[in-house]
Amino acid sequence: MTLDLSRIRSYFPALADDQLIYFDNPAGTQVCQGTLDRVTNYLIHTNANRHGVFKTAQESDRVLDEARAACKDFYNASRVEEIVFGPNMTSLTLHLSRSLAHLLEPSDRIVVTWMDHDANITPWTLIAEERGCQVDWVDFDVEEGTLNMQDMERALEQRPKLVAVGYASNALGTINPVRKIAQMAKDVGALVFVDAVQYTPHGITDVEEIGCDFLVSSAYKWFSTHVGMLYGRIELLDELKAYKVRPAPKHPPGKWETGTSNHEGIAGVLGALEYFEWLGREYGGDHLARYQNDFSGRALRLRQGMAAIKAYEFEISRALLEVLSSIPEVHIYGPTDVGRLDERVPTFSINVDGFHPRELAEKLGQRGIQVWDGNYYALAVTQRLGVEDSGGMVRIGGVHYNTVEEVYRLGEVLREIISSR
Ligand SMILES: Cc1ncc(COP(=O)(O)O)c(C=O)c1O
Structure with a gap:
């Protein structure tokens, strides 16, 4: 059963302003009601620091533990201790990289890709520099917008210690074959770090299925609060040296969660996961058979919810592809094969003949269509595409609350802007 968009949109108070079209989603989505309720409830009824022996502290512990347990189910981690909360993906990655640096010898190698945020x-090139290691860069095919897997194979032949790869590109929308890459990397004994920030809002992110050692994501990209999450395999989180203060816990997840966390933000994460569960219950019937043998309860409903999102988003990707490729002045970067929609998320970067990306983004913004321009920190991508010095690209990113009508409106407005030049 497909999503009922007017019902879905009513769960996002910000979308009540129908003068605005949000295609800036890869930079951060609007927030669902479940998150808002959890944040408010936390701050009114359970606001306290952790592990106290009084009512609000105990209730605070209960909500935050529940959020961690829901994240464990969401990512299919094997234990709640494998979920670490932090301020955002970047801080968590820099934090972990400092610890991983201790595993590196000067002869070791690290693999990164040109497609990544x-x-x-940079967290990996910084530790490589500190430890005197070599970095091997895996390229992507500029025309196809896909990772060069031969390059990946070549890099893996050097038996790296660590492979850092993105699940989905924040610039090109490409979904990388992370499961295959993790398998190849494991075969040569490498640790695998997956940046799932741009995949998580669009589909099921399953750490066991991927077979990675670490995976990071950020809840503000999936309808929730400004909270980041790190999944780490328990043995690694246990054994690695964490940079922490003395009274902080010695074991994961506490040893990795420096200082007081964003409690209301973490409560908000639980609200978003409850929303995905609701989607699973309401719209995930078609996906039940696929997951019910391996999952039950919340984990099953979360999978059904994310599968329903993914199925709906094909229509958004298809419409964006159709609309953007029908305008001759528009150049699309990244995968454009309508037969391979399952290899991309609905994130499209474009340039339009005769327009600087900033000017185009401004003109769209003036007409109520919110899009991002520049490099969106995918600096390697804009450099590799040769657009960094000309203002980068304009990024249009859909999620499951966007409608096909909004995509058609974008097409009309783009044509209007181009013809008024
Ligand atoms: C693919 C990707 N990785 C990492 C990040 C950084 O996330 P955060 O803002 O949580 O540090 C972003 C943010 O846009 C991103 O798109």
Whole structure:
């Protein structure tokens, strides 16, 4: 059963302003009612620091533990201790990289890709520099917008210690074959770090299925609060040296969660996961058979919810592809094969002949269509595409609350802007 968009949109108070079209989603989505309720409720009824022996502290512990347990189910981690909360993906990655640096010898190698957000590149090049290691860069095919797997194979032949790869590109929308890459990396004994920030809002992110050691994501990209999450395999989180203060816990997740967390934000994460569960109950019937043998309860409903989102988003990707490729002045970067929609998320970067990306984004913004321009920190991508010095690209990113009508409206407005030049 497909999503009922007017019902879905009513769960996002910000969308009540129908003068605005939000296509800036890859930079951060609007927030669902479940998150808002959890945040408000937390701050009114359970606001306290953790592990106290009084009512609000105990209730606070209960909500935050529940949020962690829901994240465990969401990612299919094996234990709640494998879920670490932090301020955002970048801080968590820099934090972990400092610890992983201790595993590196000067002869070791690290693999990064040209397709990644800088938050999955620079933390690794910094530790490589510190430890005297070599970094191997995996390229992507500029025309197809896909990772060069031969390059990946070549890099893996050097038996790296760590492979850092993105699940979905925040610039090109490409979904990388992370499961295959993790398998190949494991075969040569590498640790695998997956940046799932741009995949998580669009489909099921399953750490066991991927077979990675670490995976990061950020809840503000999936309808929730400004909270980041790190999944780490328990043995690694246990054994690695964490940079922490003395009284902080010695074991995961506490040893990785420096200082007081964003409690209301974490409560909000639980609200978003409850929303996905609701989607699963209401719209996930078609996906029950696929997951019910391996999952039950909340984990099953979360999978059904994310599968319903993914199925609906094909229509958004298809419409964006159709509309953007029908305008001759528009150049699309990244995968454009309508027969391979399952290899991309609805994130499209474009340039339009005769327009600087900033000017185009401004003109769209003036007409109520919110899009991002520049490099969106995917600096390696804009450099590799040769657009960094000309203002980057304009990014249009859909999620499951966007409608096909909004995509058609974008097409009309783009044509209007181009013809008025
Ligand atoms: C693919 C990707 N990775 C990492 C990040 C950084 O996330 P955060 O803002 O949580 O540090 C972003 C943010 O846009 C992103 O798109």
